[in-house]
Amino acid sequence: MSNKIRFTNQEHLITRQNRAEKKFLAAFAAEKPTFEAPMVILNPYLINPLGALVLFTTPEKVAPTLTVHGKRYAREDLTHTFAAATEHFLPVLGLYEDFANKVTISLPDGRSTILTIVTDKLPADICRCRNIQATLDYLGDDLMFLTPAGKNLPTAYDYKGDIRWLLTENTMFDLKRMKNGNIVTGSSRFCHMPYNSTGMWELNMLGKVHKEFRMPGNYHHDHFEMEDGNLLALTQDFSRDTVEDMCALIDRNTGDILKTWDYRKALPMNVGGSGSQDAHDWFHNNAVWYDKKTHSLTLSGRHQDAVINIDYETGDLNWIIGDPEGWPQELVDKYFFKPVGDLSKFDWQYEQHACVICPNGDVMCFDNGQYRAKAKEKYIENKHNFSRGVRYRIDTDKMEIEQVWQYGKERGQEFFSAYICNVEYYAEGHYLIHSGGIGREDGYASKALGAFLDMNDPRMELRSITVEEKDGVVLYQLETEGNFYRAEKLPLYHGGDNLVFGDGQLLGSLEVTEEFDTVPEAEEVYELPPSFHNVLIEEDEDRFVFHGKFEKGTLVMLCLENERENHHYFINTAAVVHLAMCSGAFLEKDDRDVKIHISKLGLHGEFKLKLIINDKKYQTGVTIYCP
């Protein structure tokens, strides 16, 4: 048996983008390209192959207009006018893949320059549009942005289903546009299974990461921009034995955590469990919404089939929307609502996602409906189930609830998503309903979550269906391959600064990774681990990730050693049952493949990395540098 390890050391994306930006700005300063012969850089920030940057100077201060021409006719053109300047840096967004794109830049005096920007074919395994029902009249310059629920990529589709925007980074969870025009989404950097990443990225549409907001409890599922620009983000405390039960308020400028909410203080953990609940992931918070009128947070907890509302200041529980079966009577009496109105049409939501507070205080969510009952004997099989968007009107004085709208029940299993998904409120009667977690086996709704389906099996199928309905009429439907966590309809350009130069920042901090204080007896051997273990060590600026393959039951410990100190990290090789997998981005096909992230926070100096496997301590030949 041969012995081998692999090691990579890659700078953070922000560092690479900072360097790329400095390089093209230096070239611009040296060359001073003219309007007639501008400088064109395809994919200037390395992660958006359908974006480019056009740079030129003009003697006078003028406001240029950029047009990305449609593939078919002028009506499809994307046009944006930029602020007047003498040095121009125009982001070109919405290029077609594998195409000689025609781009026109025109000036107010009537002069224009026509460019051809040739793009490459996108990666073979991206998720393509299968069907689309849309018109330019309806969609206009908007694209439908879908965010990944697995190893797919964040992708935006136009009214024809053509991909016009894509990041080659597997970002996590929701993507939301901020008031400054940037988008915020989860970073692609793995930290903890099943789907916790280092934090959030604030980036522009070209893919430049302005800030990474690192969080010690990591980021999962959702975030929300407050009026002052600070961010609510869902997180947890890894020193506890429960997860996905905290929210943090992040300072947008510094990345500092300003306030946290701990739902364990508001709710009992061992009641009202959904079919997917376990003691570890008892609440499974998958959405947060701040409501200014009531100064409260509304939170979706999939594993209690509950949408709850807590006081912003105190964290005290205000109300719970959900089926009260199985909850203690004193909580039912105090916090739950009684259904009123046409009860023949009323359904509670189960294992829901993406709560939204409407302007009039109504509560919307995507009712996945997984199990659709509290008691095990009443669980509904997925192939007999339905998912839907739903809107409830609540009266918090009378504690009454009325279902005032739903879309999806009538579509049955064809629209069923056991996990993920969202709804959006645009205006009264105008909604988005995104069923992005459809898994099918032999044409029926699959028993397993989409993330667990073997896509090499031709009987399996993953789909994402996004619908927009206005006054009861479906005006838009996009069906794609793959599963997508959420859908957000956005234009590529916005009214603010579409591109701001300057170094991106790595803010906040990761956790100090928990060490193990007992070290197993092991004989040190001066060889690499056997190649079966397929060891890969990926070093980054602020952490490293260890990957390896181990049979169940193997004792594995990672050791960092130098002359002054040693640090030990236990690696769990036991089988782990995941009852939720809202993003399979970090999921390995072979459950013997394990990975562990070690933060460099708290470590200083150079460390030799060694690996205990059962009774032997192997060398890796890798030295980790901690600032």
Add this chain to the structure above:
Amino acid sequence: MIIEINEQEYQSLNPAAPKLVEFYSKTCGPCKMLSFVLKDISKQKPDFPIYTIDFDENRDLKEQLGVKGFPTMLFFKDGKEVSRLEGLKQKPAIIKAIEALV
């Protein structure tokens, strides 16, 4: 002291004495790690009895005690289970549970 026992031997233990009973599996990495943790604790508390039981070979006993997985540590005193720790734990958590017994 750490002593490996089976179901019969468990039934003959003095029920009143404080003790730690750990269910483990030979196919479990965390159980192997826990064995080193328990060894360390045993050095620190040589008079406190720690009994280890093979989960796979003593199925009736694990059913009787409601043990669902491994490793699981049960802390007994006066014939009653006082506390239980499931999964791999570090020394401080285990010592805290032991000190609550004695």
